[in-house]
Amino acid sequence: MNILRILLVLCCALLMSSLSFAAGQKSVCIDCHKKITPGVVQQHLDGKMSKKGIDCSTCHGSEHKKADDAKLAKMPTPETCSGCHSKQVDQFKAGKHNLAWIAASAMPMWAHQPKGVVGEGYKGCSSCHKIGVKGEKEKYEYHYGNAQCDSCHTRHSFKKSEAQDPRACQTCHMGFDHPQWEMWSTSKHGSIWQIEGKGSKRAPTCQTCHMAGGDHNVMTSWGFLALRLPEDDKDWLNDRVTILQALGVLDDKGNPTARLDVVKAGKVARLTKEEFQKERDKMIKICANCHGTSYAKNQLEAADMVIKDVDKIMAEAIREVQGLYKDGILKKPANWTFAPDLLQFYEAKSSVEQDLYVMFLEYRMRAFQGAFHMNPDYMHWYGWAPMKETLQKIKDEAEKLRAEKAAKK
Ligand code: HEC
Ligand code: HEC
Ligand code: HEC
Ligand code: HEC
Ligand code: HEC
Ligand code: HEC
Ligand code: HEC
Ligand code: HEC
Structure with missing residues (x-):
């Protein structure tokens, strides 16, 4: 009888505890916010942190206690x-x-x-x-x-699982100047992920290559703008100097400007060979989990060569526009320190410069980003081909502007 009673009490206790577990954690914040923001409360209770006793107040503080003092709630930072x-x-x-x-x-x-x-x-x-x-x-x-x-x-x-899914990156890494999502998801790598599903170990995702081992430090060798220093190849260096001038990082004599400090502070480019090689070696090691090292190196070097080839076209287009300034056909807009200035984006004041900016930010990007993400269509038809088309357009327009100027004389 006694034993039965003890068992009964034990069962009740177990039932109670599992019930209170299902109902979730309790706090003054949760009590009121169940009515105010039920979705937020539900998601919090579904997450791992609430199960470990983390409360709303852990992240938002306890100063806000009433319906009319929400301003006192702290907003989290890292x-x-x-x-x-x-x-x-x-x-x-x-x-x-x-x-x-x-x-x-x-x-x-x-x-x-x-x-x-x-x-x-x-x-x-x-x-x-x-x-x-x-x-x-x-x-x-x-x-x-x-x-x-x-x-x-x-x-x-x-959720950790949400961040491990490549779709967590797609909201930002898509579109006009960085369509890595589109490139990856229609490449062989992305296709295998879609065919074999989330659990596939065969298919590398964004995280496999860019956050290996859960490392939250993301960084690539070339970076967004694919500019590095120094450069051994003389022709390529010459083209890069032209591009850096159009970015206002070097002045017309090739000397660094104040913008170089921004490049350094924002780590926009790798400025030593060691910095570049460190990231490159990491990437090759990652590829080599599935491919041969020689194959991986060969693939990445082929993509480097795409940068060299698009830079040649880019520099030619820039020189065409620089010529228009030199010959007084285009006039430097008020408040601009440099002209042409690719960093003015769509604020450019002439259609040749609008073309030049799209060439730089859309087509040049697509050509090399497509090459690195194993996407031949992006590399060629959305990158390389419009580079060539736009260069011709810029040349035609420059000729027209020059003819108009000559006719006015
Ligand atoms: C008596 C009800 C009540 C209690 C208790 C309460 N809140 Fe609120 N909370 C509100 C209301 C109402 C708002 C305003 C909602 C809105 O209009 O955006 C709010 C807003 C917030 C916001 C959003 C603030 C902003 O600037 O958008 C946070 C964060 C928050 N509460 C956290 C907490 C935390 C943490 C606790 C416990 C320490 C707590 N709340 C306790 C009612 C309450
Ligand atoms: C692990 C930390 C963490 C916990 C725990 C947490 N929050 Fe938040 N909360 C955040 C972060 C991060 C933001 C976004 C802040 C921003 O946008 O600057 C936020 C924003 C909010 C907002 C405003 C944005 C929106 O979507 O309405 C409300 C309301 C809010 N929290 C309520 C709550 C409530 C209620 C709880 C408890 C059930 C809670 N938070 C628990 C981190 C937390
Ligand atoms: C008071 C300590 C504490 C604070 C502050 C805190 N966390 Fe947590 N966090 C935890 C604990 C404990 C876990 C659960 C660990 C486990 O069970 O493996 C966790 C787990 C996580 C996870 C993994 C969840 C999963 O699905 O595996 C993420 C992501 C996370 N926290 C993000 C954040 C973010 C972002 C903030 C700040 C806005 C934050 N945490 C603030 C203690 C905290
Ligand atoms: C198979 C490995 C791999 C996968 C998968 C992958 N990347 Fe990359 N990613 C690379 C390589 C290689 C580079 C060029 C590295 C360098 O600069 O040498 C790169 C470069 C980048 C860059 C810098 C700019 C550029 O495109 O060159 C970003 C941003 C980026 N990747 C984001 C993503 C996102 C987001 C995903 C998923 C949608 C993804 N990557 C999938 C290998 C990968
Ligand atoms: C670019 C996307 C991204 C951002 C931003 C991000 N995380 Fe993560 N986080 C991830 C990925 C991916 C994982 C899973 C890593 C793995 O597979 O081990 C993860 C895992 C975690 C985990 C679980 C670790 C474990 O081993 O269980 C915690 C905790 C965490 N992140 C906290 C944070 C905090 C704090 C911040 C803000 C400084 C943050 N994360 C920002 C992508 C991100
Ligand atoms: C909220 C938007 C956002 C999300 C989500 C996001 N990123 Fe990014 N990512 C950015 C921005 C913005 C930059 C450029 C930062 C800079 O260089 O100043 C960037 C830069 C990068 C770079 C560095 C490129 C370089 O210049 O070397 C890599 C790699 C990258 N992200 C990978 C990822 C991966 C992988 C995920 C998903 C797990 C992800 N990102 C999720 C916005 C995002
Ligand atoms: C859809 C999200 C998104 C929007 C909108 C967006 N960016 Fe970005 N931005 C990114 C991502 C992602 C990267 C990194 C891409 C890469 O490395 O290939 C980036 C990179 C950059 C970089 C290069 C940083 C570096 O250190 O290399 C600059 C500068 C920049 N963005 C400025 C802007 C400006 C200015 C605007 C508005 C006119 C803007 N972005 C709009 C997502 C975005
Ligand atoms: C998790 C394993 C894994 C990783 C990591 C990985 N790959 Fe792959 N890759 C595959 C598989 C599987 C295929 C499809 C079978 C094949 O062609 O070998 C593939 C295919 C390819 C292809 C052929 C694409 C086509 O359209 O024919 C190239 C090129 C490639 N990978 C390059 C790389 C490079 C470069 C890296 C590192 C930046 C890398 N891969 C990282 C698994 C991986």
């Missing part, structure tokens, strides 16, 4: 996470993602855009670039969007 996840936060901070805001807001054209496009509201550049750390001033001006980590593990479930 510092909030670093107390418990210092490894991921340190890695992240050493990598390129942390510099995303700095790089974008340093663009000369940033200042000319309305706040809705580049500021809080996160509808344009800022929506993707908020993955980077903001300046102190902006951090306080912008109430939301300083968390950074929620770019891949979205709140409030903060």
Whole structure:
């Protein structure tokens, strides 16, 4: 009888505890927010952290307690996470993602855009670039969007499995100037992933190649703009100098400008051979988990050569436009330090320069990014072919402008 009673009590206790587990963690925050933001509460309760006793107040503080003092709730930054996840936060901070805001807001054209496009509201550049750390001033001006980590593990479930899926990268790595998602997903690698499913060990995903071992420090050898220094190949170096001039990083005599400091601060390019080679060696090792080392090296070197070939076309187009300035056919717009200036993007004041910017930011990108992501169609038809077409267009337009000027005399 006694034993039966003990068993009964034990069973009840077990039942109670499993019931309270199913109902989830309790707190003043959760109690009220079940009515205010039920979705947020549900996602939090479904996530791993709530199961380990993390409460809303762990990340948002306890100062806001009532319905009318929500302003007192703190908004997290990576510092909030670093107390418990210092490894991921340190890695992240050493990598390129942390510099995303700095790089974008340093663009000369940033200042000319309305706040809705580049500021809080996160509808344009800022929506993707908020993955980077903001300046102190902006951090306080912008109430939301300083968390950074929620770019891949979205709140409030903060799932590891979500971040491991390549689709977690597609919101940003797509479209006009960096269609890595489109390139990868229609390459052999991406196709195998789609055919064999998430669990496939045969198919490398974005994370396999760029976050190996869960390393939150993302960085590639060439980077976004595919510019490196030094360069042994004299012709290629000559073309790169022309491109760097059009970016305002070198002046017309080839001397570095203040923009080189931005390049350094934003780690926009690898500036020593060692820096470049370190990332390259890491990548070859990753390929070599599945392919032969010679095969992998050969593939990457072939893609390097695509950069050299597109740079030749790019430099020729730039020189054509530089010539128009030299001969007084185009006039440097007021407030511009350099002309032509590729970093003014679509703020360019003539259609030849609009063509030049699209050539640089869309076609040149697609040609080499397609080559690195095993996507021949992007490399050729969306990259190389329009490079050639646009060079011809620029030449024709330059001739027309020169003829118009001569006719006026
Ligand atoms: C009595 C109800 C109540 C309690 C208790 C409560 N909240 Fe809130 N909370 C609200 C309301 C109402 C809002 C405003 C929702 C809105 O309009 O955006 C809010 C907003 C928030 C926001 C969003 C703030 C913003 O700037 O967008 C956070 C974060 C938050 N609460 C966290 C907490 C945390 C953490 C606790 C516990 C320490 C807590 N809440 C306790 C009612 C409550
Ligand atoms: C692990 C940390 C963490 C925990 C725990 C957490 N939050 Fe948040 N919360 C965040 C982050 C990160 C943001 C995004 C901040 C930003 O955009 O700057 C956020 C934003 C919010 C917002 C405003 C954005 C929106 O989508 O409405 C509300 C409301 C909110 N949290 C409520 C809660 C509530 C309620 C809980 C508990 C059930 C909770 N949070 C638990 C990290 C957390
Ligand atoms: C007070 C400590 C603490 C804080 C602060 C904290 N976490 Fe966690 N986090 C944990 C614990 C504990 C786990 C569960 C670990 C486990 O079970 O393996 C976890 C797990 C995670 C996971 C893995 C979830 C999964 O599905 O495996 C992610 C991602 C994560 N946290 C992100 C964040 C982010 C982003 C922040 C800041 C906005 C944050 N955490 C703040 C303690 C914390
Ligand atoms: C919220 C948008 C966003 C998401 C999501 C995102 N990224 Fe990025 N990523 C960026 C931005 C912006 C940059 C450029 C940062 C810079 O260079 O200043 C970048 C840069 C990179 C780079 C470095 C390129 C270089 O210049 O060397 C790699 C690699 C990368 N991301 C991989 C990934 C992977 C893999 C994922 C998914 C697991 C991912 N990213 C998810 C926005 C994002
Ligand atoms: C759809 C998301 C998205 C939007 C919108 C976006 N970017 Fe980016 N941006 C990225 C990603 C992703 C990268 C890295 C791509 C790569 O390395 O191939 C990047 C790279 C950059 C870089 C190069 C950083 C470096 O260090 O190499 C600059 C500068 C930049 N973006 C500025 C801007 C500006 C200015 C705008 C608005 C006019 C903008 N971006 C709009 C996602 C975006
Ligand atoms: C570019 C996408 C991306 C961003 C941004 C990101 N993570 Fe992750 N995170 C991942 C991926 C991918 C994994 C899974 C790694 C693996 O396979 O081991 C992961 C795993 C984790 C884990 C689980 C580690 C484990 O071994 O269980 C934690 C904790 C975590 N991230 C915290 C953070 C924090 C904190 C930040 C902000 C500094 C952050 N992450 C930003 C992609 C990201
Ligand atoms: C098979 C490995 C592999 C996969 C899978 C892969 N990449 Fe890459 N990625 C590379 C290589 C190789 C480079 C060029 C590295 C260099 O600069 O030498 C690169 C470069 C990049 C860059 C820098 C700019 C560029 O395109 O050259 C970004 C950003 C990037 N990858 C993002 C992604 C994203 C997002 C995915 C998934 C949609 C992805 N990658 C899938 C191997 C891969
Ligand atoms: C997780 C394994 C894995 C990794 C890592 C990997 N690959 Fe692959 N790759 C494959 C498989 C499987 C195929 C399809 C079978 C084949 O052609 O070998 C493939 C195919 C290819 C192809 C042929 C594409 C085509 O359209 O015919 C190239 C080129 C290639 N990989 C290059 C690379 C390079 C370069 C890297 C490193 C940056 C890399 N791979 C990393 C598994 C991998």
